[in-house]
Amino acid sequence: MKHFKSFFKDVWNYVKVWRELSSIVVGFILWMKSHILLRWIDPTSATYDAGIFQIILFAVIALFVLHGVVRILMKLIWPTTDNYLDNEFATDFKTLESWQKLKLTTSIFFAFLFAAVLLARVL
Structure with a gap:
């Protein structure tokens, strides 16, 4: 458990320095979930x-x-x-x-x- 907390603390410190990485992650998540919104708007749409x-x-x-x-x-x-x-x-x-x-x-x-x-x- 201690190693687990240390890992996330290191990752969090890295993300605080490289905040730009969060926009890349958000972009990938939006791309992965965009089919839901696109198909809701137009059921025949392709992604x-x-x-x-x-x-x-x-x-x-x-x-x-x-x-x-x-x-x-x-x-x-x-x-x-x-x-x-x-x-x-x-x-x-x-x-x-x-x-x-x-x-x-x-x-x-x-x-x-x-x-x-x-x-x-x-x-």
């Missing part, structure tokens, strides 16, 4: 199979590959920007006002989100 997740997986893979390609191109074409991102960006970010940090952070988040959705629609 997606598990292959639909390949689109998301390929979009994530493409995002990582393109991120690597862009960083390599930055290093080759304009090495000053690559050096800035690696060595000075964190220091400069800490000196920003809170509203500037918020604006920059949400812009980057939505840029990544938009890129992932765009890649998922293109693939």
Whole structure:
């Protein structure tokens, strides 16, 4: 029993740090139970199979590959920007006002989100 509690405490601490995992779990649960709602609305409706997740997986893979390609191109074409991102960006970010940090952070988040959705629609 003690080992059981320790396991769940470790899992809970992990989930507290990686809160984003909860949205993935909720998404999978909704997908697993979506057939109930779909069939209630339309008894003749078909549901997606598990292959639909390949689109998301390929979009994530493409995002990582393109991120690597862009960083390599930055290093080759304009090495000053690559050096800035690696060595000075964190220091400069800490000196920003809170509203500037918020604006920059949400812009980057939505840029990544938009890129992932765009890649998922293109693939």
